[in-house]
Amino acid sequence: xxxxxxxxxxxxxxxxxxxxxxxxxxLGCGTFNARQGAKNFTPQSxxxxxxxxxxxxxxxxxxxxxxxxxxxxxDAAALIRHAAQCGVDAFIVQDLGILQLCKxxxxxxxxxxxxxMSIHSLPGVLLCAAWGLSRVVLSRELSREEIAYICKNxxxxxxxxxxxxxxxxxxxxxxxxxxxxxxxxNRGRCAQPCRQSYGYGRWQNxxxxxxxxxxxxxxLDALKEMGVASLKLEGRMKRPEYVAAVTQVYRYAIDSGNxxxxxxxxxxxxxxxxxxxxxxxxxxxxxxxxxxxxxxxENHAWLKQIRQSYEATEADLVPISFxxxxxxxxxxxxxxxxxxxxxxxxxPVPEPARVQELTREALTERLxxxxxxxxxxxxxxxxxxxxxxxxxxxxxxxxxxxxxxxTAQRARHDIxxxxxxxxxPQLPGNRNHPELTVQVTTREQIxxxxxxxxxxxxxxxxxxxxxxxxFCAALAKKVHTCAVLPRIIHDGDIPGLKQDLKTVRAxxxxxxxAGNLGHLLPARECGMRIRGDFGLNMYSSAAVYTARDLELxxxxxxxxxxxxxxxxxxxxxxxxxxxxGRLPLMVTENCLxxxxxxxxxxxxxxxxxxxKTGSDFPIIKDGNSCRSVLLNGKKLNWLDRQDDLxxxxxxxxxxxxxxxxxxxxxxxxxxxxxxxxxxxxxxTRGLYLRGLE
Numbered sequence: 233x234x235x236x237x238x239x240x241x242x243x244x245x246x247x248x249x250x251x252x253x254x255x256x257x258x259l260g261c262g263t264f265n266a267r268q269g270a271k272n273f274t275p276q277s278x279x280x281x282x283x284x285x286x287x288x289x290x291x292x293x294x295x296x297x298x299x300x301x302x303x304x305x306x307d308a309a310a311l312i313r314h315a316a317q318c319g320v321d322a323f324i325v326q327d328l329g330i331l332q333l334c335k336x337x338x339x340x341x342x343x344x345x346x347x348x349m350s351i352h353s354l355p356g357v358l359l360c361a362a363w364g365l366s367r368v369v370l371s372r373e374l375s376r377e378e379i380a381y382i383c384k385n386x387x388x389x390x391x392x393x394x395x396x397x398x399x400x401x402x403x404x405x406x407x408x409x410x411x412x413x414x415x416x417x418n419r420g421r422c423a424q425p426c427r428q429s430y431g432y433g434r435w436q437n438x439x440x441x442x443x444x445x446x447x448x449x450x451x452l453d454a455l456k457e458m459g460v461a462s463l464k465l466e467g468r469m470k471r472p473e474y475v476a477a478v479t480q481v482y483r484y485a486i487d488s489g490n491x492x493x494x495x496x497x498x499x500x501x502x503x504x505x506x507x508x509x510x511x512x513x514x515x516x517x518x519x520x521x522x523x524x525x526x527x528x529x530e531n532h533a534w535l536k537q538i539r540q541s542y543e544a545t546e547a548d549l550v551p552i553s554f555x556x557x558x559x560x561x562x563x564x565x566x567x568x569x570x571x572x573x574x575x576x577x578x579x580p581v582p583e584p585a586r587v588q589e590l591t592r593e594a595l596t597e598r599l600x601x602x603x604x605x606x607x608x609x610x611x612x613x614x615x616x617x618x619x620x621x622x623x624x625x626x627x628x629x630x631x632x633x634x635x636x637x638x639t640a641q642r643a644r645h646d647i648x649x650x651x652x653x654x655x656x657p658q659l660p661g662n663r664n665h666p667e668l669t670v671q672v673t674t675r676e677q678i679x680x681x682x683x684x685x686x687x688x689x690x691x692x693x694x695x696x697x698x699x700x701x702x703f704c705a706a707l708a709k710k711v712h713t714c715a716v717l718p719r720i721i722h723d724g725d726i727p728g729l730k731q732d733l734k735t736v737r738a739x740x741x742x743x744x745x746a747g748n749l750g751h752l753l754p755a756r757e758c759g760m761r762i763r764g765d766f767g768l769n770m771y772s773s774a775a776v777y778t779a780r781d782l783e784l785x786x787x788x789x790x791x792x793x794x795x796x797x798x799x800x801x802x803x804x805x806x807x808x809x810x811x812x813g814r815l816p817l818m819v820t821e822n823c824l825x826x827x828x829x830x831x832x833x834x835x836x837x838x839x840x841x842x843x844k845t846g847s848d849f850p851i852i853k854d855g856n857s858c859r860s861v862l863l864n865g866k867k868l869n870w871l872d873r874q875d876d877l878x879x880x881x882x883x884x885x886x887x888x889x890x891x892x893x894x895x896x897x898x899x900x901x902x903x904x905x906x907x908x909x910x911x912x913x914x915x916t917r918g919l920y921l922r923g924l925e
Contacts, residue, residue: 234456234463234486237293237391238479241468242271244542246281248476249290250549251542253483256291258324260420260468261315264308265295267468268420275311279318283643288549288606289570291321296334297346298420299327299771299790301797309653312337319645324369325349326404326418329774335364336653342366344391348404348418349749350767353723354382356750361388367461369393371402372446373821374722375515380458381723389461394452395478395499396466398443398509398521400426401818401862402720405747405767407792408817411864416792416924418769426818427524430841430849440824440841444523447499447508449485470503473538477502480541501534517822548608552638554599554631558582558590558616565599565630567638575637579630582620590621598627605635656773661803661881665874668904669808669886671716671745672897673852675703677889681898683710685905688884689763691716691745695856698732701739708740716745717755718855719767719819725857726754733758743785752782761785766810773802780804786883791815791868794923799880806883811870812900813888814850814863815918824851824860838891840865850891863890869915871900872907 238249240259249257259281260272273281278294285292294315300308308330312323316338323341325331326348334343345351345360345368352371360368367389370379374392383390399406403417408425410416415423426441446466448455455463463486465478481495499508506523510516555566563579582590592614600609667688672678675696682690690707694715697704707713715736721729733744737759744760746752747767755762764787770776771790779787786806789798798809825839841849841862848865870877870885877885887904889897910917 234452235291235461236479236482236486237462237464239396239465239468239470239475240281241267241470241475242472243273243277243281245468245470245472245475246284248472248542249479250285250288251547252476252479253547253549254290254479256293256321256462257285258293258295258464258468260295262307262311263420264298264300264304264311264330265420267295275314278315278320282318282320282645286319286645287639287642288547289642290549292319293322293324293344294320295324295346296330297324297326297348299416299418299769299775299792300330301793302772302774302800305329305333305653305772305774309333309337313650316341316648316650322367327769327771327775328778329772329776331363331365332774332778333653336651338648338650340648345369346404347371347393350402350404351750352378352402352748353721353726353750354385355726355753356748357382357386357388357390359749359753361386367391369464372398373402373512373720376451376454376458376513377515378723379455379460379513383459390459391462391464392448392455392460393446393466394448394455394463395482396445398446398512400441400443400822401820404769405719406818407815408862410792410919410924411815411817414919414922414925418771418790418792419924421925425843428843430843432839433842435842435844435846439522439524441818442505442524443521443822444505444507444509445503446510446512448510448513449482449491449495449499451510451513452482452486453489467503472542473535474502476538476541480538501531512821518826521822546604546606548602549606550608550642551610552602552607552635553611553613554609555613556595556599556615558595558614558620558622560617560620563622563626563630565634567634569638569642573638573641575634575641577630577634577637580622580626582617582622585619585621588621589619590616592616595627598624599631601628601631602635605639607635607638656777656802657804658773658802659804661807662883663881665878666809666880666882667884669884671813671886671888673890675700676894677892677897678707679894679897679901681901685901686711688712689714689743691886693855694718694729694732694736694744697736697739697741701735704736704741705739713741714743714745714763715741715760716765716855717747717751718857718859719747719816719861720821720854720857720859721748721751721754730754730758733760763808764788766791766816770807771797773800773804776801776807777804788886792919792924795876795880795920798882798920803881803883807881808884808886809877809880809882810868810888811877811885812868812904813886814865814867814890815888816861816890817849817864818862819854820860820862822860823858824862826858852890864916866914866916868918869910870917870920871903872910874904874907 238254240246415421511521566576596612671691747765
């Protein structure tokens, strides 16, 4: 069965989802969820929401899919404990530290890997399975063939987004909102800058980052056949009427296998951005995937009609069966639900019939009147002694009372066995001046001056090392070289990746820099040691502790942290920090340069986006692929404050070269050795000082 999982940003939206046929809902409580702009639920209303859903046979998945700092960990632990006591059916997580916290506190509640984990390959799914997750929500950028391959080989459930808003960048790997305004998508406060207008080189009224909403309503049978466990509808920020309309359409489409023009129109009326797209699923990216929300008058009649689907009546969601015994010595009514719960009660003694005796048909008709309850009478077994009668009022009362008993029983749940969080060992880290590490994007950036400085690690893209074996071998002899893996590696990319890894390993490069959980297994299979990059979103001591469990040689801390957070995080593995360079703000499946030229000339034509303020965002390639990386215009620069960095316990500070030419590389290296004054016009301190909202 394909589960229909609907969003619930409020109690009204939750009712809209349930009454229109959702099998499960996902919702947030408090601040630890990726949609803090939604109304969300309080601890008190969470308990009521779970009862409401469980009575109607609907599961509740709690979103805990944000990064959590050390100071917030105790509050997160309290929420996990409370949610478990309320009876939630699953936790949806992003943060590796929160994943561990859930396992420690509520080990019997299933864990689902959020799309914020950026899982987009089978090795990523396998690693999540090994970590105890029972389901993974795949990245929305995957094609039908990639989804089918993962489903066929996955030991755990797979969930895919079927309808709703598409982020331009891979979820969990987008820092654009944080860099522009301090509102982090990884912390649930994305300001959606991708919906704003940009130009190429100068501001234009274009929207190269705004995708149409996803719509897979025509592919539901195929998703079922693949073995997809759950179809997720996006929309916790949207109004209840939207939730009702979209859930209603997908419920009917799943059950009937049909999609009518009226259903398509309902989806369009509920919300669209110049239509919908199936581009990722169909493996057909390009300009046709892009669109913006157009201002149109509200259809008040349509909204009123949709509201009736969850305000006016109670849907008969739960099939039940009755067993009635009407004998001379008394009456008894029993009800059974699909999960085998049984409730019984004794009714009044029937009287001898004076005019018309009670028949099975009449009793069945009266017991079947379950309107106003969440129940649907599927069958009635009646054992009636002939010649007796029982008033309609008595039968109605018995039906009402036994259903109340069933409702109370369905609302109850067993209190789970709960544990206590384990304290993370606090290690202050390196007390000496941090080592220097350098990351380059092009071969030309490896200058003579850079090699003379002999950094502790030189990070070089894997495709550059594998392309020239003589160069790779010579470089590995001169400096400690680590191969940088692409940010995104789909399953189809893995055979070539492994071949390149084997090539460079034989030439003396024994380490890789990995920014995704899906990179770890292929790298290990090739005998490589692994360093963790910023894409792993290490934001707390608990998260860094998982780096030790993953046997990482080092971990690059999130550049969304503040200096005090960086100082206080436990350095159970050597920790590194980006201190210079254009921060990578977004990685996209759609080629951004193709959006400018109409064809993929990303290997030839450098480009940049420009926003309304005149700020530029350069574009580079992700490794050797056609995927794009959007960079910040201003360069992060802490070269003049190395003494401050030396007090943070870091193993190393990293210089990241992206768009710099060799001359600029040497200038920055000179500034590292002899710091110059900070230039606020071209540089930024990033989030290390100002932090996030």
